Amino acid sequence: MSGGGLDLAPVGLSALLAAVTTFMLLIIATPLSWWLAHTRARAKVLVEAVTALPLVLPPTVLGFYLLVVLSPTAPLGAAFVSLTGTTLTFSFTGLVVASVIYSLPFAVQPLQASFEAIGRGPLEAAATLGASPLDAFMTVATPLALRGYITAAVLTFAHTLGEFGVVLMVGGSIPGRTKVLSIAIYEHVETIDYASAHVLSAMMLAFSFLVLLLVFVINRRYPIRMS
Amino acid sequence: MSRLDLNVRLKLDRFTLDVADTLALQGITAVFGHSGCGKTTLLRIIAGLERGAAGRVAFNGEVWQDGPGTRPRPAHQRAVGYVFQDARLFNHLDVAGNLAYAARRAHQSSSALSQDAVAEALDLKPLLAQRCATLSGGERQRVALARAILVAPRLILMDEPLASIDGRRKREILPYIARLPRDFGIPVVYVTHAIDEVAALADQLLLMSEGRRVASGPVGEIMSRLDLFPLTGRFEAGAMLNVRVVGHDPQDRLTDVEFDGGRLSIPYVDVPIGDTMRVRIRARDVVLAVGAPASLSANNMLSGVVTDMREDEGTFVDVLVRCGSALLISRVTRRSVRRLDLSPGTPVLVYVKSITLDGYPARRDELPEKTNVERK
Numbered sequence: 078m079s080g081g082g083l084d085l086a087p088v089g090l091s092a093l094l095a096a097v098t099t100f101m102l103l104i105i106a107t108p109l110s111w112w113l114a115h116t117r118a119r120a121k122v123l124v125e126a127v128t129a130l131p132l133v134l135p136p137t138v139l140g141f142y143l144l145v146v147l148s149p150t151a152p153l154g155a156a157f158v159s160l161t162g163t164t165l166t167f168s169f170t171g172l173v174v175a176s177v178i179y180s181l182p183f184a185v186q187p188l189q190a191s192f193e194a195i196g197r198g199p200l201e202a203a204a205t206l207g208a209s210p211l212d213a214f215m216t217v218a219t220p221l222a223l224r225g226y227i228t229a230a231v232l233t234f235a236h237t238l239g240e241f242g243v244v245l246m247v248g249g250s251i252p253g254r255t256k257v258l259s260i261a262i263y264e265h266v267e268t269i270d271y272a273s274a275h276v277l278s279a280m281m282l283a284f285s286f287l288v289l290l291l292v293f294v295i296n297r298r299y300p301i302r303m304s
Numbered sequence: 305m306s307r308l309d310l311n312v313r314l315k316l317d318r319f320t321l322d323v324a325d326t327l328a329l330q331g332i333t334a335v336f337g338h339s340g341c342g343k344t345t346l347l348r349i350i351a352g353l354e355r356g357a358a359g360r361v362a363f364n365g366e367v368w369q370d371g372p373g374t375r376p377r378p379a380h381q382r383a384v385g386y387v388f389q390d391a392r393l394f395n396h397l398d399v400a401g402n403l404a405y406a407a408r409r410a411h412q413s414s415s416a417l418s419q420d421a422v423a424e425a426l427d428l429k430p431l432l433a434q435r436c437a438t439l440s441g442g443e444r445q446r447v448a449l450a451r452a453i454l455v456a457p458r459l460i461l462m463d464e465p466l467a468s469i470d471g472r473r474k475r476e477i478l479p480y481i482a483r484l485p486r487d488f489g490i491p492v493v494y495v496t497h498a499i500d501e502v503a504a505l506a507d508q509l510l511l512m513s514e515g516r517r518v519a520s521g522p523v524g525e526i527m528s529r530l531d532l533f534p535l536t537g538r539f540e541a542g543a544m545l546n547v548r549v550v551g552h553d554p555q556d557r558l559t560d561v562e563f564d565g566g567r568l569s570i571p572y573v574d575v576p577i578g579d580t581m582r583v584r585i586r587a588r589d590v591v592l593a594v595g596a597p598a599s600l601s602a603n604n605m606l607s608g609v610v611t612d613m614r615e616d617e618g619t620f621v622d623v624l625v626r627c628g629s630a631l632l633i634s635r636v637t638r639r640s641v642r643r644l645d646l647s648p649g650t651p652v653l654v655y656v657k658s659i660t661l662d663g664y665p666a667r668r669d670e671l672p673e674k675t676n677v678e679r680k
Binding site: 198199202204205206207208209210216217220221223 | 381384
């Protein structure tokens, strides 16, 4: 039944999507989680709730709204088209945008927890040692939050790799552009090509297990402890 | 001598901190008061760590913050070294890394302090390669102290650095702190609620209560003010004398010390003969007598004159007695006052039990002008 060579393009696409999403999210989540960890603003709970929404929302719901917002007829989607000439929906860029939003809590929560665990103490100490806030962030907060960064990166990467509903809604299944691993598996099953589905699924399973193992090992072994 | 001008306000949970004072910083200035009286907050305001603080902070005429409309100088631009109660070492760096962190960001590049010399002075050489998480409490505070010195500050602020360290280790660290101003030429503001740390370290005292400054000045002077007794320690209150060691009695484990009001024997302290040290005499341990001495040990018998008396609302009367130029305080009952007919001007004999005397061996000979003995 399986037509000879298994198409591995979805694997590469998924890995690329996960890598780009992780990179973007670490940049976006750092200031956001820093703010959440240190603010006393009332808006904090509101922002926390919004950030956590992707955890509870059915991916299809999130995907549906993203499809609406990113489509060329909506202001955001239209603006993107006039800027770049391409649409956000059914494109790799659109997938990145969707994935960033979908995986946001997986980056924000470990980082926020790390920053909260560090507290203000070491930063105040750094300030009294002549370090500017940015200097203190780079030389004290970041290394102390390393565990949080590793956890955030690994979880974001793995979660993006495994997404299905959002990707299907926003990206469809265009081979080489938006057809990621999970969609490929779904299509193999649809066409009763269980052998291919088996290979891809086993790869996912092994990878996910290794990733989680890594996270737990790091959490156990990593020497940094707060005072 | 450095000058610290303070006129600051900050609303806290239970009260508003409001301190206005000009401190002549020389040696170690203790900020003393009950727990929760705002001492630590005051220190944090000086360092620039309390954003909400209003008012003025100026060090040697350099304005660190001023009234509304001006931007306070941020903490990292104030040339202070800060030693936190919990050390706050950077656990991702080893000891040497912590010291280097400060040295790289030193406020005065011309600073003659080398990492090597500071590590040497604080006996940190053997610890340099250790991870901070493996250090004992006392070692952590020594590293924190070295780190604060290496940032080449013009003022060191210490917030109860010994509070979380047990008694024996505390005594090990005290000399390092006591030597700071002399060895490195940096004045220290030292927050504590422990009277023995004041006795062992402080030259000057800022007494605080409920967010307010109550008094400030030389330690001996503040400690012998009867009106401040409720704040300087109700049952622990007493005089602090600066004395000179004149002999040791190894057999009986006693040390003889002298001041211009007489001689005292105190439990043995390891201080060379001729050096000065401080002795604390609790008011409740001082006995007064009138007339010829009975067969009491002449060693700790001093003669003096009553200069002031203050009645407690309870059973006690605190009596201030001048012996030479030093002031001793005795806490006696109302009945004793009547029986001995004590009043200002009455000559009395003062007896102190040796065993109750606390000697503080941190050497103070570099600061003679601060001693009760030599001040006229």
